Amino acid sequence: TVADEYPHLQAISATINEEALDILIKSDTVAGVFEDKEYSIFPTEETTLQTSISVPAIGALNAHTTYNLSGRNIVVAVLDTGIDYQHPALGACPAINATCRVRGGYDFVNSDNDPLDDNGHGTHVAGIIGANSSTLTGVAPQVQFLAYKVCNSFGSCPISAILAGVDAAIENNAQIISISLGGEEQPNNGQSILSLALNQAVAQGITVVVAAGNSGPSTGCVASPGDAQDVITVGNSNDKGTIDTSDDTISS
Numbered sequence: 001t002v003a004d005e006y007p008h009l010q011a012i013s014a015t016i017n018e019e020a021l022d023i024l025i026k027s028d029t030v031a032g033v034f035e036d037k038e039y040s041i042f043p044t045e046e047t048t049l050q051t052s053i054s055v056p057a058i059g060a061l062n063a064h065t066t067y068n069l070s071g072r073n074i075v076v077a078v079l080d081t082g083i084d085y086q087h088p089a090l091g092a093c094p095a096i097n098a099t100c101r102v103r104g105g106y107d108f109v110n111s112d113n114d115p116l117d118d119n120g121h122g123t124h125v126a127g128i129i130g131a132n133s134s135t136l137t138g139v140a141p142q143v144q145f146l147a148y149k150v151c152n153s154f155g156s157c158p159i160s161a162i163l164a165g166v167d168a169a170i171e172n173n174a175q176i177i178s179i180s181l182g183g184e185e186q187p188n189n190g191q192s193i194l195s196l197a198l199n200q201a202v203a204q205g206i207t208v209v210v211a212a213g214n215s216g217p218s219t220g221c222v223a224s225p226g227d228a229q230d231v232i233t234v235g236n237s238n239d240k241g242t243i244d245t246s247d248d249t250i251s252s
Helices: 018-026 051-057 060-067 121-130 159-171 193-203
Strands: 002-006 011-014 038-041 075-080 102-107 144-149 156-158 176-179 207-211 232-234
Touching: 002 159, 011 159, 038 159, 051 060, 075 121, 075 159, 102 159, 121 144, 144 159, 156 159, 159 176, 159 193, 176 193, 193 207
Parallel strands: 075 144, 075 176, 102 144, 176 207, 207 232
Antiparallel strands: 002 011, 038 156
């Protein structure tokens, strides 16, 4: 029984029995069969964006003032727990539409057109990327967003929902995909279904930025999808310039 199709990724999700699984695995026309596992968001200890510290630290403030680079005409697809599009730093719109900061999106968890954040993590990530208010300025304060809710209120993210978000981002012409989540299993040389899918997104002209995770140098590795070959995998540092294992990895 086919549950969903991802035409831009040349993939489907389905419920199959053991006989069908064996047939698919042995088929020369099937690149791979993968279990629909649960990934999770990378938790954050701090819930507010320290604009005065993090944005200048990575050179973004200089990009704003010296080079007039602020994310204008750029659309970023955030695959996460949704985005609070009513937040004053993210457009303060009562609903998503093409004239708002959050111009479109979908809730792949509840299968509806309202990707409103019910966890907070996706809004935190979107704020780092593009907050714009009198008190908060993100890295690219003039970007627009596509909000794809692929994680539930507890931060659990089925791979099938994440794939749907990636496919939708390609369909709706996002220039950048941001993903701050990952699998708990150890990396497998970039051969997970999600890592392979993100490589396909890059091949179709999208810049994909993935959080490295919060383990820091102690494990010496990152897990899927940070191990994808063609994505930009991002870690962070604290205000002293040293590797930080506690805060959200997409911040700097």
